[in-house]
Amino acid sequence: MESHRIVVVNDSPEFLETVREILADAGYEVTAHHGDDLTADAIAALRPDLVIVDLVLRRRSLRDQLAAGWDLLVLIRAHAQLTSVPIIVCSADTRQLRQREGELQQVAATYVLPKPFSIDQLEAVVRSALEDRQAEAS
């Protein structure tokens, strides 16, 4: 069976490594990225089946660091090769998630994973996103 490819974007190496190990153990092919200088084209080149991105990214190259995760999400969704790729938005910012609930609902195939999370919650949302995508495709 072909393994699903997952791209994880977060500004913490420790977070990236932990999520990578969990998802690799579950049989996924994982590419982790810190988010700096990451473009939608670079993500598309990895041909992901799923992207996990933090809503808050402290990017060294941007002044408006806190908005970087949201900006990346919008860029991913707008990219021609990524329009149908599910995105899991990871955040501890419950207020921003509530404020952007409407916008998130407008962005197709977007899922929310609040931090902190358990291993079961992470695996469940990944499974759900990939199953929904397969159901859409068939």
Place this chain on the structure above:
Amino acid sequence: MNKRRALLALRSIDVSYRSAIHHAPASGPRQQGWLGYARQRAEQLLNALEAQLLKEDVDAEVALQLRVVRDSIRRADAGAWGSDAHAPHRSEGSAGWPAAGDSQDWGLLGS
């Protein structure tokens, strides 16, 4: 749950909790709400995991790590309520997981 999965389960809570407080606002009421929610959620997850592990034959290393993570959450929280909510993730609050590489090495970690 085997030992590796139990340790990963603990690490998931610990690391995602510290990622949450790392992103907290630097000060003010919003910081308080953010940190309070994150800690409450982390402790709920940890309690649920502990209950699950206690039903099984818990490995000594897992039991030890469970206590370390609980302490780590308390310490990380206490640190975050101070002046620096944005301290590096693997600072004093770390539960001592294997190093994932220095910030200079950030980039595509591969599969």
